[in-house]
Amino acid sequence: MNIRSLLWIGVLGVLVVVGFLFSRPQGGTPDIPDDPRAHEALELVRSHPARNDPTLEDAINRYVEELRAQGTSLHRGEWQVGKERDGVYAVRILVREKGFNEWIEREFAWRVTLKDKTVRVISLAAIHFMPFHELPPLPHQDQISGTLMESPLETQPG
Numbered sequence: 001m002n003i004r005s006l007l008w009i010g011v012l013g014v015l016v017v018v019g020f021l022f023s024r025p026q027g028g029t030p031d032i033p034d035d036p037r038a039h040e041a042l043e044l045v046r047s048h049p050a051r052n053d054p055t056l057e058d059a060i061n062r063y064v065e066e067l068r069a070q071g072t073s074l075h076r077g078e079w080q081v082g083k084e085r086d087g088v089y090a091v092r093i094l095v096r097e098k099g100f101n102e103w104i105e106r107e108f109a110w111r112v113t114l115k116d117k118t119v120r121v122i123s124l125a126a127i128h129f130m131p132f133h134e135l136p137p138l139p140h141q142d143q144i145s146g147t148l149m150e151s152p153l154e155t156q157p158g
Helices: 003-023 036-046 056-069 125-129 141-149
Strands: 074-076 080-085 088-098 103-113 118-121
Touching: 036 056, 036 080, 036 088, 036 103, 056 074, 056 088, 056 103, 056 125, 103 125
Parallel strands: none
Antiparallel strands: 074 088, 080 088, 088 103, 103 118
């Protein structure tokens, strides 16, 4: 084989790989298992009331729009649903934004229990969208609150 035929084989190989990469679906549809209960879990999260918006989906859309308005490069992923156990699903969406030196990935994730139709936050980023009354308690919150409420006279010896 001469150089010219090796070059053509290389170019053909690159074209096949590029064609394969561009022929794959690029998104647009959520990554949800073929399970009607997974779709129900996704809808519970999307329509759940947010802290400053009508729904969690509206809150995420507003967050993405604000980043774009600031000129921040970003990639918004698709909704993903995973089954944790019977009747319990994890629902998440990723937003990657260009930081100063590297990309920052924020995972907004919730756990949905279909039996009682509850939506619980399970990621730090998603806490900012949840209503205050639905946030989990802080660790050792009872000890912290008790210490802050004591009067200075009670803590002085004597």
